[in-house]
Amino acid sequence: MVSKLTTTDHCSDVVGLKYVYPVISRRMGGLSIGINFNTNNACNWRCIYCQVPGLKIGTAPAMDFKLLENELRFFLGEVLNGDFYQRFQVDKNQQVIKDIAIAGNGEPTSLKEFAEAIDLIGKIATEAGVFPHSNYVLITNGSLVHQAKVQAGLKSLNSYGGEVWFKLDSATEEGRALINNTAQSCKASVENLLLSATLCTTKLQTCLVDYNKQGLSDKEKQAYLNLLMDIKKSGCNLQTVMLYTIARPSLQPEALLLAPLSPEILNAFADQIRFLGFDVSVSI
Template sequence: MKIVSDSPLKHRLSVEKHDRDNAGLTYVYPVVSRRAGGVSVGINLNPNNACNWRCIYCQVPDLERGAAPHIDLLQLEDELRWMLQQIVRGDFMQSSVPEEARRLNDIAFSGNGEPTTCKQFSQSVEIVGRVLEDFGLVGKIKLVLITNGSQLGRPEVLSALENMRQLNGEVWFKFDRAPDGRFNPVNQVVLSSTQVARRMASAAARCSTWLQTCMFARNGEPPSDEEIVAWLDFVKARLDEGVALKGVLLYGLARRPMLPEGAGLSALPAEWMEAFKARIEGLGLEVRLSL
């Protein structure tokens, strides 16, 4: 494994920079996360820049349709141990992190594509659990899965979520727009209400689950009220069915989209985001807003 021993980062961390290769590693990268409110250690199981979705606000350069490649699990573990050594026992926080963000919040399966398309996802969760145990971090920080939910019909993925629950885990379930059975212009996938409802319920039944929702203007126009009502109605229906959602992580654009489809996107005014937050709270859910 190639480690940069004298300086672990190419540049200091900030909300604006989420480079996956900042630490010179293949699978592990640190970021300052708006939604986490501190340092998040990312695990990138998609170093091939492949994802089965193509969200128009995506910030992955040269994104391709596809699944995660075969992962070198020994290298993944070595990189994670090295990164935590820098953060927990070294001077990483003082040398590389803004003062207001100097807290380790979580380890997050995120990266350059959908992490659960990795055939070794379950084994990767086991590795993270072992490393957390060795560093005395179980129960002290979160283990987060940022997912579009597309693989939650696979038994091994569901089993991994149950394992995550024992490790203070959270699922951040991507839910940008309500499914209607037609082509989704935001995530560029075909989704049915039945599919998404089943996957959302499966996640919430096995691990603490938050919805993760990105809102933005397109060609200067905010989402229509029809889109917003459809989103609210879908979530309310899940709550009425007893799906135990923890809340909603509502966020806007902080960095420039990298796909051609994202050329006309821009951040929404704070007033619009606050008004939508209030409508979600009207469903009885906690909302964490990141502008």
């Protein structure tokens, strides 16, 4: 018996495909069609809230473009003309394709053929009538935006009206090392963020967690607010900040030390960010 798709089930093999998987997105309020470039569960970061099983440090494997094309065309056909919603018991009010989101089990911009993959997905979705009515989203840690192949992909994404969701979970070096296990400096990350915003509509996405019952410290909040003020002063066309906390169990060694932040803390912080002139969404 096919199980019901819910916002807490983001299993990437639920429909038995290699690259394509469905998600009922709590942030988007409908069907998000996920595209997983990192089928080897490899990423250049190791975020402590990550739900990827067997996560390892590395890059995306070579893309089988014909398989990606076949899977995406097949799956869009099932959703648009088949019985997908009925088989997976998707609620009536969520039976709409909100976006096609490149996310998956690692950092998608590490794919060698990144720009080509972005363009192929855009062409298929446009031919199927999904674009421009649905969003085209790249979810990324932004660590590789300085690379030419990634910039070419962002330009292609922009040509389809897409947007970048750029991860920034902490504005302190200590926080980035703890939460993301990355040695890339906050300065380098911000430089990539500013570059991304010149190439494609870019939104900031920030996962805030309670680590070891420490909550959200004043130091972390102030560093984040200071960074946003600097971004605003730079003239960067960044308008939107998306705050969220963990909704599903981490599969990393730190899992038992993690807890979601309360709606009160998230909403209070969101109000501080709005005061700086940003649009802010909060997902609990």
